[in-house]
Amino acid sequence: MSKLSLQAQNRATLQRQWLIERHDATALETIEHLVGMQAQSPLAPYVGLWTRLNNFEPGELAGLIEDRKAVRGSMMRATIHLMSSRDFLAFRPLIQPMLEREVFQNQTYGRHRLEGIDIDAVLKAGIERMTAGPATAVHLREHLAPLWPDRDPAALAHAVRCLLPTIQTPPRGIWGKGGNPAMSTADLWLGSAVDPAPSVDDLVRRYLAAYGPASVADAQTWSGLTRLAEVFDRLDLRTYTDADSGRTLYDLPGITLPDEDTEVPTRFLPEYDNLLLSHADRSRWIDTATRRQLTLQEVLTRGSTLHNGRAAALWKLTRPNKQTASLEIEPITKLTSQTWQSIESEAHNLLTFTAPEATHDIKRIAD
Structure with a gap:
């Protein structure tokens, strides 16, 4: 089986999450x-x-x-x-x-x-x-x-x-x-009843198309279901090995993975975005040192900012009055001036979307 680094997993999932290019x-x-x-x-x-x-x-x-x-x-x-x-x-x-x-x-x-x-x-x-x-x-x-x-x-x-x-x-x-x-x-x-014969096989395939490559534990974390190993075993899937942990990762056959050095833009995710919730091992998004400093609840209850495909800051939109929209950005890793400029630029775009009629204010919470 081919080995996939965390960087390769990161880029693969970002691509199928439509976070490398807007669609x-x-x-x-x-x-x-x-x-x-x-x-x-x-x-x-x-x-x-x-x-x-x-x-x-x-x-x-x-x-x-x-x-x-x-x-x-x-x-x-x-x-x-x-x-x-x-x-x-x-x-x-x-x-x-x-x-x-x-x-x-x-x-x-x-x-x-x-x-x-x-x-x-x-x-x-x-x-x-x-x-x-x-x-x-x-x-x-x-x-x-x-x-x-x-x-x-x-x-x-x-x-x-x-x-x-x-x-x-x-x-x-x-x-x-x-x-x-x-x-x-x-x-x-x-005006319709739920499907009397739902397909768990279809659910797993759909998960991999949006969140793969992923392990059985990842799919179970996303869905809340158990005993999915037997589903993975009977499906025609491609397999990889996680280069760090040795875990088996599964994917749909025929999906070409992007180059792991693919450049990715800064993206703002809303609170509880499934990108950050849908894998048992979240190392592809948040490094170990950062995970030790923050609880998952702290990360998810505010929006997250991805830079170079990884969580770099948390954000929160506030409206102190009808005329002003304020975006508070709190770094969770050390930001270079170039990184901050990229985050600030996309922050202005987010404010234009959420509050086009207001005066925009971006506040950086101290590192």
């Missing part, structure tokens, strides 16, 4: 290529699309959500993902076992709070409430509490949210709008 694709094509986008921060996908596409405008994604061609719901790792509606219907059943574990093992809402309850009756009652219209968590609690007065209504509502293929409906996730998350189901919102 001329639609937002829907991009969402499907990425097999969804992390969206627990409702507006993060807008930045994620902007950083990958030429001429992306927020109204394109907002229109997809309002027209029900894209949805936001619980998917990989039991977190909210923006998916195309067809991908949500195709892959949501594969995630069900993980969501069931999350519900019944959850220390806040699961454990003894759901012990002995007729969970099918709870889900039926949840559907009845959402049939009347999209329901917030408060609506669900108010509907379920009188039916099970001796149970924690928050735990019941949590079970409904996770165990049913629920979708967060607009205006949540719409650029320039907001509101508390309100839920419907795939059947009610899309």
